[in-house]
Amino acid sequence: MTNRADLHTLTGAYATDSLDDAERAQFEEHIGQCPACAQEVRELSATAARLGLAAAVVPRPALKEQVLRSIATVRQEAPRTEPGPPGGTVPRAPLRRASRWALAACLAAATAFGATAVWQHREAGDARDQAREVQQRTEELASLLAAPDARTRTAKLAGGARATVVVSEGRDRAAFLATGMAEPPRGKVYQLWFNDKGTMRSAGLMDPERTTSALVMKGRVGEATGMGVTVEPAGGSPEPTTKPVALLDFPA
Structure with a gap:
């Protein structure tokens, strides 16, 4: 019990x-x-x-x-304990x-x-x-x-891909989650952008070797009303050079 x-x-x-x-x-x-x-x-x-x-x-x-074999050989770390307060009250x-x-x-x-x-x-x-x-x-x-004010918006992309953007106004940050995206052309990478009322601001790069990603966008949300994804040369670009493969408005 x-x-x-x-x-x-x-x-x-x-x-x-x-x-x-x-x-x-x-x-x-x-x-x-x-x-x-x-x-x-x-x-x-x-x-x-x-x-x-x-x-x-x-x-x-x-x-x-491989994991099952390792279980028998890897020593489990002992849990850390802290001295309890007088009277045994649990914090x-x-x-x-x-x-x-x-x-x-x-x-x-x-x-x-x-x-x-x-x-x-x-x-x-x-x-x-x-x-x-x-x-x-x-x-x-x-x-x-896990932010209490986190809001989400999900959209279907071309080719059956699915993308979700999560925004926390209190933290002034956003995350991008995507699955089923086509691999970018050789030497190219997907680049994320904040949409500052029509002006695109770089928000980081996706791993070109993965078609499923979950990452926090780089930079603050600020005045951005949405985000986009474009295909750019490896290493990224200071501004978009191709038509966006995804455009999502931030959830209201």
């Missing part, structure tokens, strides 16, 4: 349907009496739904066997914040799974450097997607 203090840490597991029947029943009884946990479940579920807009990348068949709010960002980071990492699989075959030093870089991008993306 899970104690009352532990119940506050199960919001992420509940939102991702990771509890057994007994735990689920106990937690559902708990959130009926705990508005804070009920609100957090709603936020985490919304975050998972936004991330679900980006299609998962199918890993190579041998990866599952509930920090636990909720920790579970929220941990879940969001894990969900966002799933959208970048295709990139992380490549690390398995690179030198350890390079893999660690890339892991840190992707972790930073993942945490930034997860934080934006």
